[in-house]
Amino acid sequence: MSDDFLLLNPGPVPITDAVREAMDAPMVSHRSAEFEAVYERAQDGLEYVFEHSTPQEETTSAGGTGLVLNGTATMGMEAAVANLTDAENEVVALVNGKFGRRFKRIAERYARVTPVEVTWGEAFDLETVAEHVTDDTDLVTMVHNETSTGILNPVAEIGEIATEHDARFVVDGVTSIGGDVFRIDDWNVDIAITDSQKALAAPPGISALYVADRAVEHLDGERAPFYADLEWHLRKAADHQTPFTSAVPLFRALAVAVEEIEAEGMDRRIGRHRRQAAAFRAGFAAMGLDDFPTLDDASERSNTVTAIELPESVRENPEEFFDAVAERNVSISGGQAHLDGEIFRVSNMGQLTDEQVLRGVETVGEALAD
Numbered sequence: 001m002s003d004d005f006l007l008l009n010p011g012p013v014p015i016t017d018a019v020r021e022a023m024d025a026p027m028v029s030h031r032s033a034e035f036e037a038v039y040e041r042a043q044d045g046l047e048y049v050f051e052h053s054t055p056q057e058e059t060t061s062a063g064g065t066g067l068v069l070n071g072t073a074t075m076g077m078e079a080a081v082a083n084l085t086d087a088e089n090e091v092v093a094l095v096n097g098k099f100g101r102r103f104k105r106i107a108e109r110y111a112r113v114t115p116v117e118v119t120w121g122e123a124f125d126l127e128t129v130a131e132h133v134t135d136d137t138d139l140v141t142m143v144h145n146e147t148s149t150g151i152l153n154p155v156a157e158i159g160e161i162a163t164e165h166d167a168r169f170v171v172d173g174v175t176s177i178g179g180d181v182f183r184i185d186d187w188n189v190d191i192a193i194t195d196s197q198k199a200l201a202a203p204p205g206i207s208a209l210y211v212a213d214r215a216v217e218h219l220d221g222e223r224a225p226f227y228a229d230l231e232w233h234l235r236k237a238a239d240h241q242t243p244f245t246s247a248v249p250l251f252r253a254l255a256v257a258v259e260e261i262e263a264e265g266m267d268r269r270i271g272r273h274r275r276q277a278a279a280f281r282a283g284f285a286a287m288g289l290d291d292f293p294t295l296d297d298a299s300e301r302s303n304t305v306t307a308i309e310l311p312e313s314v315r316e317n318p319e320e321f322f323d324a325v326a327e328r329n330v331s332i333s334g335g336q337a338h339l340d341g342e343i344f345r346v347s348n349m350g351q352l353t354d355e356q357v358l359r360g361v362e363t364v365g366e367a368l369a370d
């Protein structure tokens with residue numbers, strides 16, 4: 001892999017040398033004091049990220065616990081649903097892209113699910129959501145930043161609806177937490193989930209969860225312990241331990257990655273992500289390319305992932321276009337599921353420089369002109 005390789009996929013994202021080097025240290029036991037110190041650093045950094053994802057001049061009262069689980073965010077999504085529901089429960093699952101659909105499908109294994117589904121790339125109609133969430137609803141699931149379409153969904157509004165009906169509220173913040181505003185308390189989020197390899201800019205393999213204090217009484221501690229048993233994880237996390245063997249090198253890398261976020265400062269980091277996403281959008285618009293998302297007032301463009309319609313000129317053979325990008329040592333993503341061959345996507349999550357963003361735009365322009 002050449003030094004000048006530029007990874008613009010929406011995760012895994014580039015990691016710094018310090019994060020990479022953190023993995024290259026002698027192994028220790030996950031039951032050692034050394035490991036507890038690593039987990040404590042990761043927890044402190046995550047606490048900073050969660051707390052400062054609400055702009056500091058506004059309300060913050062982070063009453064909850066940050067956890068790290070072995071396994072990627074899909075494991076975290078399943079942990080949230082499995083701990084908060086059983087077969088008798090009613091879940092309303094919001095779907096306007098691949099990851100909303102994944103949440104719905106996971107929930108279907110555990111509970112009765114009513115989906116609120118709109119065309120991928122379109123925004124939710126809040127009135128329709130309000131009609132589906134009732135006093136019988138136990139849990140609402142949604143994705144904040146829908147990575148498959150580049151839409152930022154209205155968590156605040158849906159959180160209000162869930163709270164009116166006393167339903168638990170679980171939010172996938174996988175491609176927003178660490179790169180964009182995420183007001184966990186103001187939005188009434190009970191459990192938030194993110195991945196290490198997205199806006200936290202660590203290597204893949206583990207996920208981070210935030211469990212609000214008020215959600216703890218709803219965790220089902222009666223059932224036999226299982227791998228993603230959040231009561232067990234919370235109990236151990238109080239002493240910076242995990243119930244099972246931890247992915248030690250990945251925890252070490254995450255500890256450094258979240259410390260780097262703290263060193264940059266969340267406000268600055270969010271500002272940088274917004275500016276760089278705007279630069280991607282402006283660059284592609286200047287080439288005459290069209291945005292993929294169709295938005296209304298409630299939704300916004302993502303500040304971490306940009307989704308653009310593939311122009312007619314490359315639709316016949318999109319692979320040629322993606323190959324032409326790859327030949328220039330840049331990696332971008334196509335569309336997922338039925339959006340394959342319809343769109344391309346780039347990420348500005350992590351530590352991208354402005355020069356790298358410009359290089360991404362320039363490379364797409366050159367590949368289209370090939």
Ligand code: PLP
Binds near residue numbers: 147174
């Ligand atoms: N949720 C969102 C919004 C994502 O973007 C992704 C991955 O891209 C996931 C969930 C699932 O993550 P993983 O494949 O790491 O489990």
